Structures are given as structure tokens and as C-alpha cells.
Amino acid sequence: MGDVKHLVLVKFKDGVVVEEIMEGMGKLVAEMDNVKSFEWGQDVGSEEMLRQGFTHIFLLTFKNEEDFATYSSHPNHVEFSGKFAAVIEKVLLFHYPTTVVKPTAA
Numbered sequence: 001m002g003d004v005k006h007l008v009l010v011k012f013k014d015g016v017v018v019e020e021i022m023e024g025m026g027k028l029v030a031e032m033d034n035v036k037s038f039e040w041g042q043d044v045g046s047e048e049m050l051r052q053g054f055t056h057i058f059l060l061t062f063k064n065e066e067d068f069a070t071y072s073s074h075p076n077h078v079e080f081s082g083k084f085a086a087v088i089e090k091v092l093l094f095h096y097p098t099t100v101v102k103p104t105a106a
Helices: 018-030 065-073 075-086
Strands: 004-012 037-042 056-062 088-097
Touching: 004 065, 018 037, 018 056, 018 075, 056 065, 065 075, 075 088
Parallel strands: none
Antiparallel strands: 004 056, 004 088, 037 056
């Protein structure tokens, strides 16, 4: 089994300054060694019908379930999650162990 991924798709409420939210998320993951990697992006090419209103994606990678559990129960994450939930209109979340078919090229 590979890493554990935590994928979040969101549609932010109108007027939200996404960069401010991402600054907070960047600080959160930077101080937590159990987060193996974090990446995010904004959809720039999908048709509205296909993305169903979701505009941003966030992907966190963990070595294992224990690292994810430590992250998700950490007081800083709990505090940030409340702020994050307050600014989103719609969310879709996937949490899954990966099955690597083709490793990332070095």
C-alpha cells in the first residue's frame, strides 16, 4: 500500500479571499512534520457543468493513517478547520490509501 491521500474539492462563498485562506493553510502544514506534502489549485479549464460548482482542490499526502490521525486531531488543525468551514459553500472530500500504478519520475 502507498501513501494516504486526503483530497478536498471546494466552492468558496462569494467574497472570500482565497489567498488569505491558503496562507493559513500553508502555515498549518509547514509546522506539521506528519504532512508529507500539500498542494492546491484552482480550476481553470473545466466546463461549469462538469465541475458542478467546485472551484478549488486541495491534496494532502501522509505516509500512513497514523500520521493523518495526528494531523486531523491536532489543535491547530481543529482551529483552522472551523475557519475553513465558515468560508466554504460546498465541499467534497475523499480520504484514501493510494495504489501506485506508475511512480512519479525522479
